[in-house]
Amino acid sequence: MSQNLTVAVVGATGAVGREMLKTLHARQFPAASIRAFASARSAGSKVAYGDTELTVEELKEDIFDGIHLAIFSAGGATSSKFAPYAAHAGCVVVDNSAAWRMDDRCPLVVPEVNAHALEKHQGIIANPNCSTIQMLVVLKPLHDVAGIRRVIVSTYQAVSGTGQKGIEELERQVRDLFNGRDPENKTYPYRIAFNVLPHIDVFLENDYTKEEMKMVNETVKILEDPSVRVTATCARVPVFFCHAESVNIETEKKISAKEARILLSQAPGVKVIDNPRELLYPMPAYCIGDDPTYVGRIREDETIDNGLNMWIVADNVRKGAALNAVQIAEELIRRDLVRVTDKSVFM
Ligand code: 25A
Ligand code: L14
Helix, strand or coil, rough: CHHHHEEEEEECCHHHHHHHHHHHCCCCCCEEEEEEECCCHCCCCEEECCCEEECCCCCCCCCCCCCEEEEECCCHHHHHHHHHHHHHHHCEEEEECCCCCCCCCCCEHHHHHHHHHHHHHCCCCCCCCCCHHHHHHHHHHEEEEHHHHEEEEEEEHHHHHHCCCHHHHHHHHHHHHHHHCCCCCCCCCCCCCCCCECCCECCCCCEEEHHHHHHHHHHHHHHCCCCCCCEEEEEEEECCCCCEEEEEECCCCCCHHHHHHHHHHCCEEEEEECCCHHHHHHHHHHHCCCCCCEEEEEECCCCCCCEEEEEECCCHHHHHHHHHHHHHHHHHHHCCCCEEEECCCCC
């Protein structure tokens, strides 16, 4: 089957969509044909796929016949509207937006953590939030041996999390400030250049942001363990690529910092950079374009019996979005799951 696959990237002109095309090409994804879709305003423009260029087509309800697999990163509204048409046409969707993540019909998957959840898919598979993905790649091996009871996380998130328009906002504001011009706020409510915003996505009834509650709810769904309690503060920092996270965990069983370092150095998708004496720790500026999730600053929390602190960094556009989605697609092929059995589930 895989030799004859036609694959669509929806939102191909965006920051994540372009990275998806790069990732599919670099990993020699087994597709016979790749097609690029975006909104009407980009139709006819070109996007790079290896040494070749694809002409961007307009996304419409009826384009999914003959497409076997579609990877979406075009925002929640686009996914809500178009993913059901894809599934109805027998096309399996891997969706990067928040639209389907908490839907019981949709597996929410980090391949290193819960690839088995793909077996029950019904046509739409959700890619988790970028901050959740990198945290769980590191926490899963610790949870398996020590049983995580509580997580306190603070994030330092790059502007590329908001897509191309976030990248352009930081660039423009830095240029304006150096040229003595008043920077305009188009994408964020306040200036992001030389500032930190304790605000990502919208505020909810409970005064948390939606981004913070995604980390809480998605963690429970992915670990399949409602006993894991998470509390989060998500902040936007003036960094272009890579999210950083300060993570504190309390565990059922004691695990020393040394044991955690050994365990994590063998974990899939994780790279430990942790040598305080040599000033070695992960940082956003040095992780751009990399596949692994980096962890360092691992140390015991001296205020409780069983606790650890750590610092986690990953490229949000790669592992946080494009790479994780492509890994899901690869896993679907490996398990022979690129097919929709009940085409009316989402219609
Ligand atoms: O709605 P949400 O869920 O809040 O999500 C908002 C946005 O966040 C990004 C993504 O923006 C998303 O749209 N995003 C989501 N998850 C992310 C994650 N995990 C994430 N970003 C990082 N990490 P984006 O800019 O990356 O991509 C948006 C893509 O969606 C297409 N699109 C929008 N509405 C659509 C649609 N496609 C089909 N139907 C619709 N109704 C959108 O295409 C884009 O591909 P477009 O044509 O509307 O916009 C093209 C714009 O992209 C920029 N651009 C393109 N190429 C380049 C470029 N800029 C610089 N260099 C280039 N080579 C331009 O800004 C252009 O306007
Ligand atoms: O995937 O950083 O739910 O602005 C939505 C907004 C990811 C990050 C998601 C941001 C996101 C995001």
